Amino acid sequence: MTTDIDPVIVARDIHKKYEEITAVNGISFEVHRGEVFGMLGPNGAGKTTTVEILEGMRDADSGDAIINGINVKDDPNAVKAIIGVQLQQNAFFDNLKLSEIVDLYAKLYLATVDPIEVLSRVGLDNRKNSKYAELSGGQKQRLSIAVALVNDPVVLFLDEPTTGLDPQARRQLWELVRKIQKGGATIVLTTHYMEEAEELCDRIAVVENGEIIALDTPDALIDQLLATGFKPEKRIREATLDDVFLNLTGHDLRD
Amino acid sequence: MKIYLALTVASLKMYFRNKQALFWALFFPLLIMIIFGLMNFDKYSSPNVGIYDGADNEASRALIQALQGNSEQELLDVEMGTLDEVHHELEFGGSRAVIEIPANYGAPGEFSELKVTYDERFQQERAVVSTILGQVTDAVFKEVAQVPDEYRVENAIGISESFITGQGQGFKAWLIPGVAAMAIMQTGLFTVVFTLVRFKSQGVLRRLKATPIGASHFLAGQLTTKAIVVVLQTYVLVIVGAIVLSVSVGNGRIGAWLDLTILALLGGALFIAIGLAVSGWAKNEETAAPIANIISMPMMFLSGVFFPLSVMPDWLTQWSQYLPLTYLADGMRAITVEGAAITTLGNELIGLGVWIVISFVVATKMFRWE
Numbered sequence: 234m235t236t237d238i239d240p241v242i243v244a245r246d247i248h249k250k251y252e253e254i255t256a257v258n259g260i261s262f263e264v265h266r267g268e269v270f271g272m273l274g275p276n277g278a279g280k281t282t283t284v285e286i287l288e289g290m291r292d293a294d295s296g297d298a299i300i301n302g303i304n305v306k307d308d309p310n311a312v313k314a315i316i317g318v319q320l321q322q323n324a325f326f327d328n329l330k331l332s333e334i335v336d337l338y339a340k341l342y343l344a345t346v347d348p349i350e351v352l353s354r355v356g357l358d359n360r361k362n363s364k365y366a367e368l369s370g371g372q373k374q375r376l377s378i379a380v381a382l383v384n385d386p387v388v389l390f391l392d393e394p395t396t397g398l399d400p401q402a403r404r405q406l407w408e409l410v411r412k413i414q415k416g417g418a419t420i421v422l423t424t425h426y427m428e429e430a431e432e433l434c435d436r437i438a439v440v441e442n443g444e445i446i447a448l449d450t451p452d453a454l455i456d457q458l459l460a461t462g463f464k465p466e467k468r469i470r471e472a473t474l475d476d477v478f479l480n481l482t483g484h485d486l487r488d
Numbered sequence: 489m490k491i492y493l494a495l496t497v498a499s500l501k502m503y504f505r506n507k508q509a510l511f512w513a514l515f516f517p518l519l520i521m522i523i524f525g526l527m528n529f530d531k532y533s534s535p536n537v538g539i540y541d542g543a544d545n546e547a548s549r550a551l552i553q554a555l556q557g558n559s560e561q562e563l564l565d566v567e568m569g570t571l572d573e574v575h576h577e578l579e580f581g582g583s584r585a586v587i588e589i590p591a592n593y594g595a596p597g598e599f600s601e602l603k604v605t606y607d608e609r610f611q612q613e614r615a616v617v618s619t620i621l622g623q624v625t626d627a628v629f630k631e632v633a634q635v636p637d638e639y640r641v642e643n644a645i646g647i648s649e650s651f652i653t654g655q656g657q658g659f660k661a662w663l664i665p666g667v668a669a670m671a672i673m674q675t676g677l678f679t680v681v682f683t684l685v686r687f688k689s690q691g692v693l694r695r696l697k698a699t700p701i702g703a704s705h706f707l708a709g710q711l712t713t714k715a716i717v718v719v720l721q722t723y724v725l726v727i728v729g730a731i732v733l734s735v736s737v738g739n740g741r742i743g744a745w746l747d748l749t750i751l752a753l754l755g756g757a758l759f760i761a762i763g764l765a766v767s768g769w770a771k772n773e774e775t776a777a778p779i780a781n782i783i784s785m786p787m788m789f790l791s792g793v794f795f796p797l798s799v800m801p802d803w804l805t806q807w808s809q810y811l812p813l814t815y816l817a818d819g820m821r822a823i824t825v826e827g828a829a830i831t832t833l834g835n836e837l838i839g840l841g842v843w844i845v846i847s848f849v850v851a852t853k854m855f856r857w858e
Contacts, residue, residue, distance in 0.1 A: 290698055310700040318698040324690035328502040340494035341699045 241266045241388060241419045242287065247296035249282055249443075256282040257293070258443035264388075264421060269414055271434030272423040279443040280423040281321060284390055287421070289313050301387050314342060317381030317389040317418075321396075323373065325365045325380070332361040335379055342384035355379040355409060371402030378409065389413060391422045395429060400479055407432055428475070491701055495709030502683075503713055509679050513721050517671040518728060524667075524794060525660040525733040535613040536583040537564045538574030547594025554624045555587075563620050567798065578605060580826045581656015584613040587621070601646040607654035621647060657735045657825065664729035665820035666793040668722050672752055673787065673813050675718055676759025677766070677780050683710070684767040685776040711760060718756035719749055726824060739827030747823045747830035754840050755816040761847035762812075768854030787813040815839035 242264035249257040257279045264270040272280045285291040287298045289309035298305040300312045325334050335348040352358040355375040360368065368376060374394055381389055391410070395403040403426075410433055414420055424430055430437055431451045439447040439454075447454060503509060537555070541548050557563030567574070567583060577583045588603040604621065606614040625645045687693050696706055726748065730737050738744025762783065770776035788794075790804065791813035797805045808814060819836035822828040830837070 288698060290694075310702075313698060313700040318695075320691070320695060320698065322691045323695060324687075324692045325695065326498065326502055326687075326692060328505040329498060333498065333501065337494055337498045338699065341491055341696075341701050343490060 239266050240264055241301055242270075242421070243297070243299040244283070244287065245297040245299070247283065247286055247298060248294045249279075249286060249291070250294055255443050257286070259296070260440070260443070260445055261296075262438055262445060262448060264419060266419055267414070267417060268435040269410065269420045269422060269433050271430040271437040272421065272440055273425065273427070273430050273437055274440035275425065278440045280440050281392060283440070284392055284421060284423055288316060288318050288390055290318075314384065315387045317384065317386030319374070319377045319381045319389075319391045319394055321392040323377040325376070327364060327366055330362050330364065331357060331368075331376060334365065334376070335383060338380045339383040344384050346383050351379050351383060352376075354382065354412075356405070369402075371398050371405065374398065374402075374406060375409065378406075378413075382413070386418060388419045388421060391420060393423055393425070395424065395426065400475055401482070403429070404479070428473075491705050492708055492712075495701075495706060496712045499709050499713040500716065503679070503717060509682075512678065513671060513675050513717065514724060517667050517674070517721075517725055521663060521667040521725065521729050522732055525663050525729065535564060535585065535616050536567060536577075537617060538567050538569055538577045538583040538586045540571045540574050540586065540588045541568065542571075542591045543589050543593035543600075545594050548589045551589065551593070551624070554627065555620065563624070564617065575605070576826075578607060578652065579654050579656070581607075581654055581658055581662070584610050585617045599646065601648055604647060604649050606649065606651050607656070608651040609654060618649070655739060655826070660733040661735035661825050662796075662821065663794070664726055664733065664735065665824045666817045667729070668725040668752075669755060669791075669813060669817040669820050670788055670793045671721055671725055672718050672755040672816065673759045673784055675721060676714065676756050677763045677784055679717070680710070680714060680760050680763030681767045681770070681776045681780045682773065684764070685770055685773050688767070689772045711757075714760050715753055715756055719752050722748060722752040737824050741827045741829075743829065744823050744827060748820065750830055751816065751819050751823065751833075751840075754837075754844065755820075758812055758816070758840060758844045758847060761844060761851045764851035765847060765854045768851060787811050790814075792817050810839065812840070812843040815843070 240263035242262075244260055244262050247257050247260045248255075260279070260283055272284065274280050282291065286293045287300065287305065289305045289312045292306065301315055303311050303315075305312045326337075329337065331352060332348040335346065335351050339346040339348070339351075349358050349361055352361055355378055357372060357375055357379060360372065365373065365376065378389075378391070378394065381391075394410075395406050398406065407429070410420060410422070422430075422433060434451060436448065436450050437454060438445045449457070539552055539555075541552065552566060552568075555564050556566050567577065569577070571588065574583070574586045574588075578586045584607055586603075586605040588605075590600045590602070592598045593600045593602075602621070602625070604617070606617070608614075625647065684693075693706075697703075723745075726737055729735075738748070763780070766776060766779050766783070770779055790800070790808035791797075791811045792808075793813070797808060797814070800808065815836045819830075819833045819840070822833055822836070823830065
C-alpha cells in the first residue's frame, strides 16, 4: 500500500453552499489510519456532502480535503484511485453478471483481481452469475462494498450502508465492516443508526447544520452526557427489541 | 487504453444480452424489409419517362404537356432533367424510357428527330410509351396544343428508338438500403437515449464518477460499441435483404462494402450525436422516449425510406430533402443500387457532415452526467 501518512484524512475548514442553502459550514477533522470513523447526524445535516467532497465527487467552495497526503482539489483522480466508495444510492450496469461487474470495475483501476475471491469476501460468490437487478437489498449493498474493494483502498467510504436492510442483513454487514477494518483499511461511515455507530465506530463526529457539534469516542460521548446529570427516560434493559426480533427470527440471512 | 477496452467489451456484452435492443435493431427492420419487398409495388407503377428538353421552346413545352395528358386522361409520368440525369435514372430503374427533344425541335421547316431510349427488360412499358408518343406527335401538329401555324409541317418529326439493358432492380433493391438507413437511425437514436438516460437516472453514471476514469473513457466505450453495432446491423440487413429478395448489391463492386461501412459509420455518428443531445436534455426515460419518437417518426416517412420522394408533393420534398435520414438513405441507395463510389456522393456527404457538426455541438452543450 502507499506510504503511511497519519492522519490518513485531513478535513480543514470545508465550506459548501448550494445556492441559498449552506450544506457544510466550516468542517474540520482528522481520521487516523485503521480506525472506523463515524459521521452521524439527521438527514440534511451535511454528512453526505462532506463525504462527497472527501471523495472528489463534489468541489468544496473553500477549505482543504487531504487524503493520504493528496489534496483532493489538486488531483481528484489520484484520490479516487486509492479510495473505495459506496454511495448512498448505488447502481450498476444491468445485463452484466456480478463477476463481470467486479472485473470491469477492477479494470477501471487498472487492478487485476479474482472476481470470485472479491465476491466471496462479501459472501456473494454463490451469486457470481446473477444480475444486479436480481439481488436483494442486502446483497446489493454487499455488492457495492465488493466493488469498492477492488482497488484495495486505503480509505473506504460507506454512506448509510445499512439503510433499508433487515436486522439480519444489517448484522452481517457489520461483520463485514469489522473484517475490512482488520484487513487494514480506514473506514469512514455515515449513518443515522446510533446502535450501528456504537457497534462499529472508534470515533464519532456528530454533524448538525453543516457543523461538527461533537467529536469523540462513543464511550466518551456517553460519559460526557451522563456527567451533565442526564438520565434516560426509559429504564435501561439488558436486551433491545432488535435482540428480540433476532432471537425470534434467527440470525440467518433471508436472501 | 486498457480501461477503454474493458468498457467497450462490457458494453458490447450488455448490448447483445439486451433482447429488446436486438429486436429493434435487427428483426424489426428485417421484417419490414421483407414484407414490403415481397409486396412487389413495381407492378402498379405507371411508366415513368425522363425527358431531356434540348429545345426548351414553346413547341417543346407543348409536346411535353401533351405527353403528360390532362386531368381527364393522364398519360405518362414525366420527370425532367439534364441528359445525364435522365439516362442515369433509366439505367438504374428510376424510369422506363428517356425521350430526348433535339435543339431544333419546332424550328420551321426543319426535320427534328426525337431520340427514345428504352430499358429492354420492360417491353410492356415500352409499348405503352411508344404508342402514346406516336399518337401525341401526330396530334401535336393537328389539334392538341396551341402551336403557331408555321410549325404544323407534316412529317417534320421522326422518332428513333434504341434500347439499353438497365441495371435497375426495382423496388426491392431500392427498399433495402432505405430500411438499413432507418435502422441506423433507430440504433443511434434509441439505444443511446435509452441506455444513457437509464444509467443517468439510476445513478450508474454517478457511480462511475467515483472511479478515477474520465467521462471521455466511458463515452468512447459507448460510441465504439454503437459503431460496431451499426456496421454489423447494416451488413446483416443488406446481406439478408439481398438474399431473401434476390437482388445484387453495389453491382457486384467489392468496394461497395467499404463505402457502405463508411456511410454507416457516418450515419451512426450523426444519430448517436442526436441521441446524446436528447439524453442530455431528458431527465428520465418517460421524457426521452417521446422526444426520440418525435425526431425519428417524421424522418421514417419523409426521407424516402419506403417510397421515393418523387411521389410526395413538392412543398414537402423541398424540406424533406434536407433531413439527415434523407442524405443517409440516398447515399446508401446510390452505393447499393447504382454501384456508385462514395467519392461521387458529394451532396450526401456534405449534408451528413453539416448535420454531424450541428448535432455534436448541440450534444456537448446539452449533455449532463447527473
